[in-house]
Amino acid sequence: MQLIFGIQSSGAWSPRYQKLSDWQQWPNKLIDGQDSLVLAPKLPQVPAMQRRRYSKLTKMLLEVAFQCDAPANCRTIFASRHGELNRTVDLLQDIVREQPISPIGFSQSVHNTASGIFSILTNNCSPSTSIAAGETTLAQALIEAYGQLSEHDSDLLLVFGDEPVADIYKEFTNEPELPIALALLLSLPKQEQNLELTLSLETQPTAEQLDALQTISYGQLLCAIASKQNLCGKLSQFVWNIAHG
Numbered sequence: 001m002q003l004i005f006g007i008q009s010s011g012a013w014s015p016r017y018q019k020l021s022d023w024q025q026w027p028n029k030l031i032d033g034q035d036s037l038v039l040a041p042k043l044p045q046v047p048a049m050q051r052r053r054y055s056k057l058t059k060m061l062l063e064v065a066f067q068c069d070a071p072a073n074c075r076t077i078f079a080s081r082h083g084e085l086n087r088t089v090d091l092l093q094d095i096v097r098e099q100p101i102s103p104i105g106f107s108q109s110v111h112n113t114a115s116g117i118f119s120i121l122t123n124n125c126s127p128s129t130s131i132a133a134g135e136t137t138l139a140q141a142l143i144e145a146y147g148q149l150s151e152h153d154s155d156l157l158l159v160f161g162d163e164p165v166a167d168i169y170k171e172f173t174n175e176p177e178l179p180i181a182l183a184l185l186l187s188l189p190k191q192e193q194n195l196e197l198t199l200s201l202e203t204q205p206t207a208e209q210l211d212a213l214q215t216i217s218y219g220q221l222l223c224a225i226a227s228k229q230n231l232c233g234k235l236s237q238f239v240w241n242i243a244h245g
Contacts, residue, residue, distance in 0.1 A: 001203045003146040004188070006195040008155060011067025011183040012222045013041055013060055020067060023226035026219050046121060053104050054117065055087050056179070060161045061114035062121070064183035070157040073124055074185070075148060076115060079131040079141035079160040083111035089166040114159070137162075138182075139238045142201050149188045159183045177218045184225075197228055202239035210234050 012020045015037045040056045041063035054062070061078060070076075087109045094101055108117075112130040119128060129148075133140035138160045145158050161181030165173055189195055202209070216233030224231035224242040231242040 002200055003142060003203060004198060004200045005142070005145070005149075005184075005186045006189045007197040007199055007225065008185040008187055009068045009070075010185070010225050011064035011181075012226065013063050013067075013161075013181045014177075014179060015039065017222075020222075020226045023219075023222040026223040026226075053108070055084060055108065055113070057084060057086070057161060057163050058108065058114045058117060060163070060179060060181040061159050061183075062118060064161065064181045065114075065118055065157060065159045068157060068183045068185045070185050071155055072122070073126045074155050074157050075126045076118065076124070076128040076157045076159065077131060077141050077145055077148075078112065078115040078118075078128065079133075079137050079158065080111070080114075081132060081134060081137045081162050082165055083130075083132060084109045084113050085169070086163065086166050089168065118159075136236045136238070139201060139203075139236050142199075143203060145186055146188075146201075149186065153188045156186050157183060158186055180218050180222075182218070182222060196245065197225065198243045199225075200241040200243070202241075205234070205237075205239045209239060210237065213239060216240065 010020050012023050017023050017026060018038055018041070040059045043051050043059055043062060045066055057080065087105055091101055091105055091109055111132060115128045115130055118124065129144060131137060131141045131144055141158055141160055145156055149156055163179035164175065189198060213232065213234045216231065216235050220231060220233070221235065221240065228244045230244055233240060
């Protein structure tokens with residue numbers, strides 16, 4: 001089954017490519033040396049007293065969501081394979097050390113932390129869904145988005161991101177592209193629309209289809225969206241296609 005979306009706007013962040021336009025330069029470095037790396041987004045839209053309580057992942061997801069400039073009360077889907085795993089690991093280590101548990105850390109260790117904070121910061125009362133589906137998390141979030149848009153075709157904001165897991169879990173993962181975050185303001189394409197950029201996802205490709213395509217990375221996907229370039233490839237056993245015009 002092929003799912004087709006119109007991309008109304010996008011946002012993207014990584015330590016070296018901190019806004020969508022930066023991804024046009026991928027995979028080249030924007031600035032030589034470590035000075036170009038940023039540990040976490042600054043989030044100037046958020047008061048410092050609130051901002052300092054957020055995890056790196058929450059800041060990443062909020063940053064790309066803000067970059068999209070979504071309509072007020074837009075439905076949202078927040079997707080992350082690992083969620084606030086690192087914050088949970090920190091809490092468990094405090095328990096082992098018999099240290100007091102941080103109430104803020106505990107309250108923001110749930111998987112839908114960023115979703116809840118985004119709704120509070122933007123006064124968004126619309127439904128929000130949180131997705132975690134292993135290596136296929138981004139694709140499964142798009143499948144969820146298609147289902148929601150099919151029921152009601154109003155703009156929907158999809159936010160995806162992850163950061164490297166704590167050392168204790170690293171032997172179980174191989175994710176060299178992390179940390180990374182992406183946001184897409186999506187709609188279903190309409191005949192009367194002249195969409196500048198569309199994304200299609202083939203959810204049940206044949207083995208022959210997959211064998212004929214090159215594997216693409218998140219970086220290639222973000223570069224194609226930022227540069228408005230055509231791209232077709234396989235990622236997480238799905239076929240992805242970015243089309244311009």
